[in-house]
Amino acid sequence: MVIGFAVIAWFTARIRAARLRPIGGDRPHSLPGYHGWYVALWLAIPALLFLTVWSLVLPGLVEQSVLLDPAAQALPESQIERSAILGEARALADGSLGAAFNEEAEALIPAYQEASNFYGVIGIIATLLLAFACGAYAFLRVRPDFRARNRVERVVMWVLLIASLIAILTTIGIVASLLFETIRFFERISIIEFIFGTHWNPQSTTFSDDPGSFGAIPLFWGTILIGAIIAMIVAIPLGLMSAVYLTQYAPARIRSIMKPVLEILAGVPTVVYGYFAALTVAPAIRDFAVNFVGISSASSESALAAGVVMGVMIIPFVSSMADDSLAAVPGAMRDGSLAMGATNSETIKRVLIPAALPGIVGGVLLAVSRAIGETMIVVMAAGLAANLTANPFESVTTVTVQIVQLLTGDQEFDSSKTLAAFALGLVLFIVTLLLNIIALGVVKRFREAYE
Template identity: 55%
Template sequence: MHTWTLILLLLAVMALAYHLGMKRAITRVGGLKQINHLHSLPAYYGVYAALWAGIPALLLLGLWLGFQDHFITALVTAQLPPDLVAAQSAGQIDLILNDIKNLATGNIVSATVTPEIQAAATQFARFEELSTQAQWLAVLALALGGASFAWSRTEPQMRARNRVESVFLVIMVIFSSLAILTTLGIVLSVLFESLRFFELVSPLEFFFGTNWSPQIALRADQVGATGAFGAIPLFTGTLMVSLIAMVVAVPIGLMSAIYLSEYASRSVRAIAKPIIEVLAGIPTVVYGFFAALTVAPVIRELGAAVGLEVASESALAAGLVMGVMIIPFISSLADDVINAVPQALRDGSYALGATQSETIRLVVIPAALPGIVGGILLAVSRAIGETMIVVMAAGMAANLTANPLDSVTTVTVQIVTLLTGDQEFDSAKTLAAFALGLTLFVVTLALNVLALSIVRKYREQYE
């Protein structure tokens, strides 16, 4: 008996409750001809009954599923033979319980199956079956009981609409709170780990140091494990790649938006705009392949032709391809903002004798400037957070350089590197990823706030 089957049955009970609740409201008022005497529309009475049938049962199901495994595991653990768990550490007991669960569900076990383990697995399977049966009975009984309760309370004078809207308001508040609490949890988790990092490494060294080598020496004579955490090379690399990307994306995206919104015919716009927006749907790893296999070799060949030394992985290659990836973000946002400029502004400019190009340059673009700037800043945030293109095209060398032909790395690349493989979360090397993440979060948040403030400050002038 699968959980999804039970959920489908609950939906069927809710549909039945909806029908019965609406029918009872119509019947109690004296038929369809008298529904104007109902306090609310008949559908609200049906929704009221469906909510009583569904919400308590779904809450019970969620709680049951959340605590069922823990409760069954506790029962099985309590019945394990003492000689099986005697002198065993907590980790070893967890392995034994994992083998019991795997054996009960038919999966592969990691150790030899003893009679005690087999008996415990049989007991675990029996408990699960009993729990599932009890779950079905309790959930369906609660659903039917809620439907019956709502059906008995349905009267013409009942304020069904108010009650239904109150329930939906509570649901929306709960989900909004979950989104806020999730964001708060992410921020706090990163913040606390960052504080642990700054207890080991000075913030001055992290924010102003010029040497990034987060390898912690395990021995006094170990070579190449200096443990330097100066993040300036990461910040400069991130800034360089993002700057190159914006130099590519902003002119192309803005000019394409102006052409599509002001000059292109409907047939051209209908074809060109979706093609440009297809760029936003291409996975970033594909852009990385393109940068590493096509753009980087071309840059090396062009550099060699003019006598320049170009690294096999360069900031220029990553920035160019990242700029192409960001073009649809700027183009779409700018196109929407330009189209939102009132036609009356254009007509007034034409009436004064201005040409189309003068109207675009002196009227339309200034009117749309807040939205355009906001879109550009959001695109900058997107560029700063990009990882795959930089890994494949710019490399992972933390070089402090202003030469775009050299290999560089970014903050996001180093976060991925530090959190790859087996990690010790009491080590400065691993905790450095959280400090980098917090810094990146603050920077992107500041850019987003700046974009919103620009839009809010100037938007009213053109409405």
């Protein structure tokens, strides 16, 4: 209702402002649209703010009213039992629960419904009165010399500032929560053992803390092996070569078809890649290891299977960045190389790629940060075993997979096993942040060179 009245106020104020005559022959300060937005904002914002506050205090008011009802005298003295019965009565009253488990809760349904209706009507009336009062105040200020544009632009500026602060505060909240829980973890487990230990088996610490079970080196190595080595061996050559072909060799018609098809890979859900890795790629790699490499104990869960599919997934990241970087190289450099007698391939190898190298490197670093944060493909294709091995045909795990495993299931949140997930998350956050900073710095230098 408030939004609907705000729309009506916008049209009404706009029409009123358009019909006003300027004072002394001067032009009105603001266009009619600004007057309409001024009145609509004055009507909507205070009313919506009041409605938000009222929705927060409404449950408390309803509960206090229910507790004064004679039927509430039969509630038990225990606060836990009392809260459970009141919550059940509330659910029965609003229809989210079909049957009662406690007779006391069923007796409180009429009191809850009556209190909810009473305070609900009060909230609606107060919201509409506030909306009309604020709207009337703003409507009376619609005059030719009124600076409505300045007021509206100031509101827009505050909205943009709040949006920016939400993003910043969210990041600060994430970092603070990770730091707080990580500090609690390192009060129990040595940071040296965590960073440099080679044995990871937190499952053995369910009933007692064993500092020797939190060595995260196998997790770090598994993350690097899958996300930064195998995936990059697949993604960098294919992505770079596809970008070179699309920018230097492909006709315009083929480029207009192939580039969107290539970028479709970025929109495929990771669980689909996981199914593809587990059902198609992993068995093929296992058969290859058994028949051609001679590894009789090869498993269908391997770092190679996860890394190959992950590399295919991040090809669009490398290709798109390399494509933009090659296209941004000044045409005079390419033309000058060809004019000097160099072939097209020599120009690409010795002129275009070196000139676009900062942007290409930035794309690669962004792709690495995307790869090391991947979870689903590793869970379905690489397994959960924390092995410290260089054999790509063996099962390994990554930091993200262990975070998911540690935070799921029925276990105490205050245990070292659970707190270890926050320590791993902080390490992953720092590594990803550093990679993004380096990548953005490289891209910034690239843009300054060729703007």
